[in-house]
Amino acid sequence: MKIVVLAGGRSPERNVSLSSGAKITNALREKGHAAVLIDLFLGDTLSDVHTVAEVFQRPAPAADYAISEEIITNDAIDALRTDATKGLFGPNVLEICTAADIVFLGLHGEAGENGKVQATFDLFGICYTGSDFISSGVTMNKRLAKQLLLQNKITTARYATVKVGQATPKLDFNFPIVVKPAQGGSSIGMEIVYDQETLVAALTTAWQFDNEVVLEEYIAGREFSVGVLNGQALPAIEITVADGWYDYEHKYQDNGATYQTPPQIPAAVHQQMQAMALQTMAALGLTNYGRIDFLWDGTTIYVIEGNSLPGMTPHSLLPQEAAAVGISYADLCEQIIAGKLAQGKV
Numbered sequence: 001m002k003i004v005v006l007a008g009g010r011s012p013e014r015n016v017s018l019s020s021g022a023k024i025t026n027a028l029r030e031k032g033h034a035a036v037l038i039d040l041f042l043g044d045t046l047s048d049v050h051t052v053a054e055v056f057q058r059p060a061p062a063a064d065y066a067i068s069e070e071i072i073t074n075d076a077i078d079a080l081r082t083d084a085t086k087g088l089f090g091p092n093v094l095e096i097c098t099a100a101d102i103v104f105l106g107l108h109g110e111a112g113e114n115g116k117v118q119a120t121f122d123l124f125g126i127c128y129t130g131s132d133f134i135s136s137g138v139t140m141n142k143r144l145a146k147q148l149l150l151q152n153k154i155t156t157a158r159y160a161t162v163k164v165g166q167a168t169p170k171l172d173f174n175f176p177i178v179v180k181p182a183q184g185g186s187s188i189g190m191e192i193v194y195d196q197e198t199l200v201a202a203l204t205t206a207w208q209f210d211n212e213v214v215l216e217e218y219i220a221g222r223e224f225s226v227g228v229l230n231g232q233a234l235p236a237i238e239i240t241v242a243d244g245w246y247d248y249e250h251k252y253q254d255n256g257a258t259y260q261t262p263p264q265i266p267a268a269v270h271q272q273m274q275a276m277a278l279q280t281m282a283a284l285g286l287t288n289y290g291r292i293d294f295l296w297d298g299t300t301i302y303v304i305e306g307n308s309l310p311g312m313t314p315h316s317l318l319p320q321e322a323a324a325v326g327i328s329y330a331d332l333c334e335q336i337i338a339g340k341l342a343q344g345k346v
C-alpha cells in the first residue's frame with residue numbers, strides 16, 4: 001500500500017509528532033508498505049524525484065528523531081520554512097497525500113488534532129486514519145468534551161472555564177486546582193495551583209496557549225490510560241511519576257515515568273475503566289482508535305480526557321498497551337489502517 005505518514009506540523013508538539021512519524025514510517029516499511037514520512041508544515045520540494053509517485057520509493061527515514069526537552073515555539077517553526085508558501089500545508093503535501101492509498105496521521109496538537117486537517121482531507125477526498133473532523137475538534141476542546149461526558153453520565157472532575165482577561169468565576173470546588181488551556185496537549189501550558197496568587201499566574205501562562213482555560217478540581221489518585229483499537233478496549237496502563245506530576249518532561253524523557261500494563265488493580269475496576277473508555281469514545285464520536293485518560297482515587301474512576309490521535313512515540317502509552325496483548329508496534333499501525341479502511345472511505 002502507498003502510505004503517507006503525515007507528521008510535524010505547526011504546534012508545540014511538533015517534535016513529538018516527528019518522533020511518532022519516523023517510528024510509524026519505519027514500522028510500515030518493515031511490513032512491506034511503500035510508506036513515506038512527510039512534514040505537514042515544511043512539505044516536500046520533490047527535488048529528488050520526477051513524479052509524485054516516486055516519493056513512495058524513497059529510502060527509509062532516520063530510525064528515530066530525538067524529542068528535545070525544549071518545547072518548540074511557533075516562531076521557531078515558522079523560521080524553518082524557507083519558501084514563500086503560506087498556510088499550514090507545506091509545498092506539495094496535498095498532491096502527495098492525494099497519491100497515497102491512505103494518510104496515517106502522526107500529528108499531535110493544534111490543527112492535526114483539532115479536526116482542521118481532517119476536514120481539509122474530506123474536501124480533497126483523501127483517506128486518513130483516526131476519527132473524523134468533528135469528533136476530533138470536540139475531543140480537542142476540553143470544555144466541549146467535558147460537556148459531552150457529563151451529558152452521557154460519564155464521571156469527570158468538576159470544572160469551570162475562564163476566557164482570556166475574565167475574572168475567575170466562583171468555583172464549587174477548592175484548591176488545589178488544575179489549570180489547563182482548553183485546547184492543548186502534552187500537558188503544555190498546564191499547572192496545578194494551591195492558592196489564588198499562583199492561580200492568577202497560571203492563568204496568564206495558560207492563556208498564552210488558548211483564549212479559553214479550563215479550571216478543574218484536582219483529583220488525588222492513581223493515573224491510568226486505556227487505548228481503544230477498532231472498538232476493542234486494550235488493557236489499561238498505570239502511569240507513575242516519582243516526583244511532581246505527568247507533565248511534558250515526564251511524558252517524553254527517558255525514565256520520566258514508569259508504566260505498568262496490565263495494572264495491579266482489582267479486575268472489576270479494570271473492567272469498569274475499559275467500559276468507560278468505550279463509552280467515552282462513543283460520547284465523543286471517536287472511531288478507529290483513540291486513548292482515554294483516567295484518575296482513580298480508590299473509590300471513583302474519573303475520565304480526564306480523550307485523545308483522538310494518541311502518541312505513537314517510543315514512550316507512548318497505546319503501543320505499550322497493544323504490546324501487552326501481543327500486538328507489536330508494526331501490527332498496531334497496520335491494524336489502525338485496516339480498521340479505517342474497513343469503515344469505508346472517509
Ligand SMILES: Nc1ncnc2c1ncn2[C@@H]1O[C@H](COP(=O)(O)OP(=O)(O)O)[C@@H](O)[C@H]1O
Pocket residue numbers: 157178180184185186187188190216217218219220223245246247293295304305
Ligand atoms: N483533574 C485533575 N486532577 C489531577 N491531575 C490531573 C487532572 N487533570 C489532569 N491532570 C494531570 O495532568 C495531565 C495532563 O492533563 P490532560 O487533561 O490529560 O491534558 P493533556 O491534553 O495535556 O494531556 C494528566 O495526565 C494528569 O497527570
Ligand SMILES: [Mg+2]
Pocket residue numbers: 186293305
Ligand atoms: Mg492527557
